[in-house]
Amino acid sequence: MALPSTDTSRLDNTLAVIRTLRDQGPVARIDLGTLNGISSATVTSISAELLQQGLISERPPEAPRPTGRGRPKTLIELDPNAACVVCIKLSINEIQLVVGDFSGQVRHSEHHAVTTLALSADDLEALLEEKISAVCALQLKGFQRLAGICLAVQGVVSSQSGTIIWSPALSFRNAPISARLAERFHCSVLLENDANCIASVLAAQPDYADCPNLVVIMLGYGIGMSVLINGVPFLGANGSAAEFGHSKYQPDGALCACGRRGCIEAYASDYALYRAAADHLALPPGDSAHPSEQQMQALTQLALQGDSVAQEIYAEAGRALGVGIANVLALFNPDLVLITGSGVRGFDAMQAAMHSTLNEALVAELMGTTRIESCAWDRDMTCMGGIAMALNATDGETLLDSQAKSGSATCL
Amino acid sequence: MALPSTDTSRLDNTLAVIRTLRDQGPVARIDLGTLNGISSATVTSISAELLQQGLISERPPEAPRPTGRGRPKTLIELDPNAACVVCIKLSINEIQLVVGDFSGQVRHSEHHAVTTLALSADDLEALLEEKISAVCALQLKGFQRLAGICLAVQGVVSSQSGTIIWSPALSFRNAPISARLAERFHCSVLLENDANCIASVLAAQPDYADCPNLVVIMLGYGIGMSVLINGVPFLGANGSAAEFGHSKYQPDGALCACGRRGCIEAYASDYALYRAAADHLALPPGDSAHPSEQQMQALTQLALQGDSVAQEIYAEAGRALGVGIANVLALFNPDLVLITGSGVRGFDAMQAAMHSTLNEALVAELMGTTRIESCAWDRDMTCMGGIAMALNATDGETLLDSQAKSGSATCL
DNA sequence: ATATTTATTTTAGCACCTAAAGTAAATAAA
DNA sequence: TTTATTTACTTTAGGTGCTAAAATAAATAT
Known part of the structure; x- marks a missing residue:
């Protein structure tokens, strides 16, 4: 009778499991339970669903088993190809494109020199479309879906409305870029300030x-x-x-x-x-x-x-x-x-x-x-942060999408 | 079997009902549902519990009934005497004590001139104990319990640890005042910056x-x-x-x-x-x-x-x-x-x-x-904010307390 | 009186979760 | 080589809490 579920606990727990797997790599069901404060019975149920949806897989037991007594743990890991995200860093005279997989790993990275200040809003959109399309065509073989795009830009951006309000890299203002890319690529588009991307990566480090x-x-x-x-x-x-x-x-x-x-x-x-x-x-x-x-x-x-x-x-x-x-x-x-x-x-x-x-x-x-x-500036972590944020933001959709595809074939 | 409930929705919904009643005054069950996004069946269930616990009462239908057709609404309101809170504002050379009831109304207010800078930490604690005891003895007749105390002080305070870190009104520092008052009065003690109390009141006004x-x-x-x-x-x-x-x-x-x-x-x-x-x-x-x-x-x-x-x-x-x-x-x-x-x-x-x-x-x-x-400075709203914050902070405890008293006599 | 309208309560059923019991798969011991 | 022990995972049984729909209550309008 009660169809529209008001209780979000299943979704919350499922997302928690996905995020734990992304942060920690392969983990056993029992540890997923302890780590997230849920019973292992629930983990069994959640992982069965995710397995059926093709978002995770059981890692085959390894030859060397340093485990002690008892039934060995069956490690679960995210299927890296379940989805992917693209992060584009937009800075003065350069754009960087990075592709990340569902497990959070960087799969591909490329830089392009572009005289960004000479672009109009339409130019920028066309350029991004072209570069993203190209990278998708070349790199996305095997991925089930493009889950999302993150645009990391220097300057003032409104994440909420997806508008670049002002950037030192651009000569125009108030460009609602997210909506147009979302329409073009049929995925959610996250607009972030570059510093926030970097800070997110730093904050995830154990030192901090x-x-x-x-x-x-x-x-x-x-x-x-x-x-x-x-x-x-x-x-x-x-x-x-x-x-x-x-x-x-x-x-x-x-x-x-x-x-x-x-x-x-x-x-x-x-x-x-x-x-x-x-x-x-x-x-x-x-x-x-x-x-x-x-x-x-x-x-x-x-x-x-x-x-x-x-x-x-x-x-x-x-x-x-x-x-x-x-x-x-x-x-x-x-x-x-x-x-x-x-x-x-x-x-x-x-x-x-x-x-x-x-x-x-x-x-x-x-x-x-x-x-x-x-903190030494070894390498630019902007896109790593963008990938992580894009994945986090799109896990819910990825879940829904895979449920629609596998689970409830009753819809057809 | 599953005793320790991990699902907080019942508590959340109950607190939402209490807060709606506090903010809006008497409200009918059906409106409590709409306002909080829950079904009226759930409101019936929650209000039955609260009624039994003595935290709310049904307002008797009024003589003039300007309602239209249909069964008239039965308004529910908080029982003002279900609990009370005390807010003490501590400023240079003055302390103010205000008593608020469970419905959020101010019941009593008094000021005392005190040379605050001459006090030691122990003096302050003794003074507060004395004033709070006095106000409780005089004003608390009829209240079921003292739910909490809010200390609103100018300066830097750590709400988390209940410590006054520094105040221009005091010549000592790092005084862990909350714990000692909590022990003395067997209730939770909230330590707040005075500006936060005022801002909370302002933010609750419809203009903002x-x-x-x-x-x-x-x-x-x-x-x-x-x-x-x-x-x-x-x-x-x-x-x-x-x-x-x-x-x-x-x-x-x-x-x-x-x-x-x-x-x-x-x-x-x-x-x-x-x-x-x-x-x-x-x-x-x-x-x-x-x-x-x-x-x-x-x-x-x-x-x-x-x-x-x-x-x-x-x-x-x-x-x-x-x-x-x-x-x-x-x-x-x-x-x-x-x-x-x-x-x-x-x-x-x-x-x-x-x-x-x-x-x-x-x-x-x-x-x-x-x-x-x-914004014109008509009157000092610090204690109004403190009362509201103290009630909000203690609703959960008040609920537990009244559940213990009424509902599950099975515990005995 | 009867119909209509609106509020509240009751009923039935679903979606979760957990503890405990059962099963599986390994190592240690006899 | 069995048997015991240990640990991981799954199944079962039961509980909480919600909602939609049906039933009931209490008004006004016809």
């Missing part, structure tokens, strides 16, 4: 498991930030929260790329550091408005080797960061502030000034127990 | 129903703030989030009560305004470090009547607020910033400078659709 309130500051050409509250990215009303780079250091200070004055970014970003240095120091040639990695490394070297002009430039950047972080601590009181991004290359030259400014700015009660740490 | 992300700034002797994210107060890792008053305006600016320099509070709080004015203007006599309402009104009058020194003092305060709010918008991107507190008396004299500073500081994309409004 005890920091549910995590702030990640990304230094680079510009300055971005992500605030995780209880592990989930804080977006604000329109998605423009956590714009640390445009919070203020000096009310009437240096000119920022945003057009206003005194933003933290106008002191501590690559372009700001290089701008302050260009007149006084001999640095490698190149576009001084968009300094190259080589140019920035040269500048950092000068500061670290004791050049007083370079040192003062980094010290001023450190003071700006110190004031900005003081405000972040006063307003968010996080467990940890993690400073990363390509700009951490110069962090050693900023650190002392940053900490002394911070300590001068805030009484101990407001510093609380917040740790301030930096 | 469309603002789940609400920032409330409280101007007064000091400057406080509360940030509601999806309607719930944001606390941060240790409860010291939202310390807007100590975010920065000028890195090396005016001296703040916290001991550091350049805080917003050092420009826009009552003490800061009065300090800036005291040397130049003739104002009513009194303690210039703790200006009275009369002194502040005199200063405000001067500014509004065109005195250029007073005007510049308020303009500078407005600029400080403007920069502070710019940072709040960049970092929180709320739906609405509401400025209130006794200090709004001078808001008209600050407003122009505040808005122009804000507009200069932030590009349109980051201003987003956030509204900035002020």
